[in-house]
């Protein structure tokens with residue numbers, strides 16, 4: 001019987017379908033070094049973002065001679081040493097489509113938060129304060145939203161932002177494409193100059209720690225709003241805090257952190273940041289779709 005380790009949880013309906021199809025699913029999270037031993041007993045490991053599948057763990061799996069497939073229940077595979085696994089004959093798959101709408105909705109929600117101080121007002125009202133005078137915000141309507149990366153999630157953000165009356169510009173690695181109309185392609189430099197809101201929707205960089213640091217922030221409009229629901233560290237956290245303190249950046253929204261859970265106290269105590277603990281894909285709908293995709297990948301793989 002093929003054995004599947006759901007290392008970071010899996011939808012019950014997906015577990016039921018796999019069990020029905022004759023697989024044994026173990027829904028358990030192990031930390032290293034225990035995971036290095038456990039992984040030898042499985043044909044498939046399914047992870048979200050908590051479990052890191054790095055070279056040493058892959059070496060242990062290879063010693064076990066059983067692991068054939070690593071599935072990332074999600075989009076970003078930066079927690080898996082993909083090339084190394086594939087070199088060792090272990091396939092790596094992800095579920096690229098399942099969570100786009102959920103992440104897009106979270107990004108838009110964060111934009112409303114920071115434009116209207118919703119995140120701060122929630123905190124201060126719970127403390128018994130009535131800070132009406134402090135919370136004069138701005139409208140999203142009429143503002144320019146710059147999207148960095150224009151893949152599945154950014155396209156969902158663009159649709160929603162356009163419906164709110166925002167002008168959407170984007171930049172990505174592949175350049176302009178007629179399919180992306182009516183949104184306007186710009187270079188990264190142009191985007192920095194033109195955007196009132198900047199939202200990141202691209203993978204973690206392989207060759208450098210961050211995309212946006214002090215220098216890049218200086219090129220942006222005064223009072224810009226930054227949103228990162230992509231990957232932690234794409235915006236340098238210290239440079240961001242400095243820019244929030246100086247007022248160069250009006251406010252920021254962050255779902256993803258350089259280290260998770262974040263220990264950056266300056267960041268998580270900053271009242272100009274609307275933050276969530278990496279919950280972009282944490283909706284019933286996204287997790288159901290992810291579960292379905294995982295089942296389909298496994299059934300197809302072992303067909």
Ligand SMILES: NC(=O)C1=CN([C@@H]2O[C@H](COP(=O)(O)OP(=O)(O)OC[C@H]3O[C@@H](n4cnc5c(N)ncnc54)[C@H](O)[C@@H]3O)[C@@H](O)[C@H]2O)C=CC1
Nearest residue numbers: 075076149150151152153172173201202203229230280281
């Ligand atoms: N907060 C959360 O829970 C979630 C976060 N994510 C993150 O969102 C990212 C984007 O997801 P999708 O839109 O589904 O991916 P996608 O693969 O559909 O799109 C990625 C886009 O980024 C662009 N890109 C890649 N490298 C770039 C660079 N150096 N500069 C500019 N553009 C670049 C690509 O050309 C493409 O347009 C994922 O890589 C993942 O890190 C994804 C799902 C959930």
Ligand SMILES: O=C(O)CCC(=O)C(=O)O
Nearest residue numbers: 048049073074075076281
């Ligand atoms: O599994 C999660 O909750 C994280 C989702 C994510 O970041 C991704 O799919 O890339």
